[in-house]
Amino acid sequence: MADDDDGETANLNYWAYWLGAFSQPQADDAFMRDRNRADWDPVTLLRRGLAQSLHQAPGYVDLYVHSIWALLTTNTWLPQASPALASDLDGRAVRLLDGNLVSQRSRRELSAVHYVLREYGT
Numbered sequence: 706m707a708d709d710d711d712g713e714t715a716n717l718n719y720w721a722y723w724l725g726a727f728s729q730p731q732a733d734d735a736f737m738r739d740r741n742r743a744d745w746d747p748v749t750l751l752r753r754g755l756a757q758s759l760h761q762a763p764g765y766v767d768l769y770v771h772s773i774w775a776l777l778t779t780n781t782w783l784p785q786a787s788p789a790l791a792s793d794l795d796g797r798a799v800r801l802l803d804g805n806l807v808s809q810r811s812r813r814e815l816s817a818v819h820y821v822l823r824e825y826g827t
Contacts, residue, residue: 713775714740720772721745724754747780748787756794759801766801767811774814777821784825795822 715737721727722736726749755776759769773794777783784791798819801807807815 710740711738714738716772717750717775717779718745720755721750724750726750726753747776747783748790751776751783751794752787752790756790756797759794759797766806767808770801770807770811770814770818774818777818781821781825784822791822795819798822 718737718739722731722745726745726747727736728744728746751773755769755773759766759773795818798815802812802815802819
């Protein structure tokens with residue numbers, strides 16, 4: 706999935722569907738390939754599961770980190786849309802960076818997440 710735009714798109718579209726960020730039900734899984742999806746809400750996706758579940762998924766923490774990184778990379782305005790959520794997520798990112806639970810790639814992505822949250826947050 707990393708460095709693969711189609712994989713990144715499918716991952717975020719899947720999370721949006723799974724976590725209820727789509728405004729309409731999807732008839733099949735073809736929606737996952739659509740790069741121009743405009744019918745799911747990035748704030749809902751971040752709020753409903755990615756940020757809140759980051760610490761609860763030790764076996765999947767790298768996937769959560771990567772998904773949050775991809776979401777914030779493509780939607781740098783998210784910290785401004787929900788400053789309290791951005792602050793909470795930043796705290797979680799810092800705690801993960803202080804520990805040894807994530808891969809080197811996730812550490813780089815978490816550092817980028819921390820930067821986006823600080824740079825674009827209020």
